[in-house]
Amino acid sequence: MEAIPDLFGQMPPIVISSVWLMYSVEGIILCLLLLCSALISGSEVAFFSLKPQQLAECRHSSSQTERDIALLVSDPRKLLATVLILNNLVNISIVTLSTYMVIDIIGKNSPQATLAMSVLTLVVTFMIVFFGEVIPKVYSNQRALSFARLTATPILWLSKILHPVAFLLLQMSRLVESRMQKKGYNVSIEELNQALEITTTSEKTSDDQKEILKSIVNFSTITVRKIMQMRMDICAADTEWRFHELLAYVNEMGYSRLPVYRETIDKIEGILYVKDILPHLEQSDDFEWQQLIRREVFFVPENKRIDQLMKDFQARRVHMAIVVDEYGGTAGLITLEDIIEEIIGDINDEFDTRDVTYKRVDENTYFFEGKTLLIDFCRILDVDIDIFDEVRGDSESLGGLLLELFARMPRVGEKKRFKNFIFTVMSVDKKRIKNVRVFIRKDAPVIHD
Structure with missing residues (x-):
């Protein structure tokens, strides 16, 4: 750095004055460029932080500046491209001008050139990041509309000047996006x-x-099997019923649609819409209500995913499907409401009962019905449903889980431990487990027998 005083010492005063004047002008230009960088960076945050209500006010404002804001934001991709081009141009100009000044002062071949350039890199990086990025973005985030008003008109004019460059960048970005969309992403559910x-x-x-x-x-x-109503819970009408029997059943159940079967639930004849019965309520008991059955029944397999089923419901314009097993027998029933409830939770209408399917005795003891779905059981106890995967087999209910654990039909009073759960069978019939007591050992080791 001693070369500078020696150099100035050999110069006439008027030359020294002109040199310092040149450096002063270059310093002022650097400060102006840094200010421009701050305004451009802040405008990026300001424009994209505007709320919908503010944009609506800008569109109908009498102020030309606010209408310019609405015009810029109406094409966000072009706006972002313009801002990025301007920001990079300004930052490159700062780096170029500061480098030129340092080389001009100390000389290109000076021994201190390497050290000076290293220091310059750190200083310029700090100045651009702190004064050109951090401070303006924090400020504009808090005062988005005011900052947008300040920069809207200049950026609108500059976007017109830089339109060819911005257009080229946008086309290249669309090309990259299209290739990435074709390739796709492999993201797991986990x-x-x-x-x-x-x-x-x-x-x-x-x-x-x-x-x-x-x-x-x-x-x-999620598959249909996980959320369907099980076979034993299906409310269906028999084709052999007389009209008064059907009306009594419809009134008791409160459903708007009922599957209709012949002889057994495995032989579904069609779907009866309750609205089709309404014009015939005054008919005698001999009325052949079977002619009202809609024969187009939608059958789906148990392993069908519910997102696909929902699309099928929309395409077919139906709300109900009969779930069949691998042998063609009726395994259950699923409705559009069941699928929607899987997303937003239970939907209760005026006909839905609020029967309690479980009872909490104390912090560790519960009573459940055997038909309670495992997914509901785990949700109530706030445990991960995967905890039973190793033993549940194809079972979807608590009673089915216990049949898997016992490997037979248990007797009343029999107990089975699995991990921290102790299951006690409280009542059974010839075909299924009806009620179960569940005791949770909070501090017990994870074991099962």
Whole structure:
């Protein structure tokens, strides 16, 4: 750095004055460029932080500046391209001009050139990041509309000047996007759930919202078997019933649609819509209501995914499907409401009963009906449903799980331990387990017998 005073010492005063004047001008230009960098960076945050209500006010404002804001935001891709081009041009200009000044001062071949350039890199990087990025973005995020008003008109004019460059960048970005879309992404459900856990930690996100988001993420993995009404719970009408028997059953059940079978539930004849009965309520008991049955029955397999089934419901314009097993027998029934409830939770109408399917005795003891679905059982006890995967087999109910654990029909009073759960059979009939007592050992080791 001693070369500078020696150099100035050999110069006439008027030359020294002109040199310092040149450096002063270059310094002022650097400061102006840094200010431009700050304004451009801040405008990026400001424009994209505007609320829909603010944008609506700008569109109908009498102020030309606010109408310019609405015009810029109406094409966000072009706006972003313009801002990025300007920001890079300004930052490159800062680096270029500062480098030129340092080389001009100390000389290209000076021994201190390497050290000076290293220091310059650190200083310029700090100045651009702190004064050109951090401060303006924090400020504009808090005062988005005011900042947007300040920069809208200049950026609108510059976007017209830089339109050819921005257009070229946009076309290249669309080409890259199209290639990436064709290639696709392989993201597992576990990764999506992990991402969801990270992004829903905010206190503003309620538990219900988190559950809905998780249900949407897992929606495509759920099969019909997991949410269908089991065979034993299907409410269906027999073709042999007389008209008054049918009316009494419809009135008792409260459903708008009923499957109709002949002889057994495995022989579904069609679907009866209750609205089709209404014009015939005054008919005698001999009325042949069977002619009202709609014969187009939608049958689906147990392993069909519910996202595909929902599309089928929309395409066919139906709300109900009969679930069949591998032998063609009736395994259950599923409705559009069942699918929607899997996302948003239970939907109760005026006909839905609020029967309690379980009873909590104390902190560790519960009574459940054997027909309780495992997914509901785990939800009530706040445990992961995967805990039973190793022993549940194809069972979807609590009673089915116990049949898998016992490997036979248990007797009343028999107990079975699995991990921290102790299951006691409270009542059974010849075909199924009706009631179960569940005791949870909170501090017990994870074992089963």
